[in-house]
Amino acid sequence: MADTARPDLAAMIVPLGRALMAVEQPVLDAHGLTMWAYAVLLGLEESVRTQSALAQDIGADKTRIIPILDDLQEQGYIERRPDPDDRRARLLSLTPEGRRVRDSTQAAIQAREERLLDRLRPADREGFLNALQFLAALPKEELAGE
Template identity: 70%
Template sequence: MIDRPDLAAMISPLSRALIDAELPVLREHGLSMWAYMVLLALEARPLRTQAALAESIGADKTRIISVLDDLQRRGLIERTPDPADRRARLLSLTDEGRRVRDSAQTGIQAKEERLLSRLPPEDRQGFLNALRTLAALPPDQITNP
């Protein structure tokens, strides 16, 4: 038996608390958590289909439509027909979308810095490195190691 709590038992309460800390920052920027996730995901790959975007952020593609409609109405994203498949829409951030995303992310990361400052510098860097490595794993490598 390993002498530590399960990873999910440690991460889940931390994740909920981090989300609770982010919500006021997102509200200040007029963003829902889903909208923020869309803005973050579009920066990784500026042009994506709506279905690919929904899959990448773990959202149902029908549920994400209203989020995309709102972001487009506000001028934060653009949706253009895919020349290769007119039924699909390519998504991209606008300059305003980048500005809003960057401002929200700065506010969120400022709160995170206060939390991370509780760790000694060497533990902090190790924690961030380990988190990046684990977060980059494809889901099937986590569920079926």
Template identity: 60%
Template sequence: MTGPESDRPDLAAMAARLARSLVAAERPVLAAHDVSMWGYVVLGALADEPMRTQAALARAIGADKTRIIGTLDELQERALIEREPDPDDRRVRLLRLTPAGRHLYAAVRADIRAGEERLLAGLAEADRRTFLRVLRRLDPADG
């Protein structure tokens, strides 16, 4: 490749800088709602659908199943999630959001999206739509 594109940083370098910036922007939002990043990730995964096991949840969010136990304990203590025995197999714990968990997730997500809107406001509308479409297309989770 020659021309101006050959002088650009690697995609991983640009994506990593953007990701770090976005995570840094989310930290105060999460703190204001008294939820950890992992807590928010768990709430988001359970907002889409209840999970049949903690191991399935861990796989869905890309976490070690032993690492999320403390997060699940905290969310349950705050009545944000429920872990109930499966009536068909009492060794299995069904995980789902409570109404309070759903409300908290929606509030955090709205505040995060407001910050994203401020960031994206610097783009022309066509560029913004293209950027979001390309991110979705390249997202391995959507593949």
């Protein structure tokens, strides 16, 4: 039987996402990162990859991340070197300082999030995180298709 009382998923998720971003903005500011710069650092993780692969992975387009990469490189958080096997491409990698600032920023952000998650009942918290990780990992086509 349909539970007609629940609001639409998107009507809850989209504003919640906006609110979370607003809450986390001061944390990013304190670490000297913009949201997209942080997303780039997270997207690089341990791996080395090309700019367009990174852009696609973090949901930005390849033109928009360029000034962000410029800044990160200037700050010494990432390195950009030509791919010896394909001289059109640039291989991106985190510097040790990049890894450090990413880790300390993420620690601060997740600590804040934990305070929020602690207000949920344990079972809800676990279901929430499980479901969220499952849905976030779904390819868009699968979200749309079924």
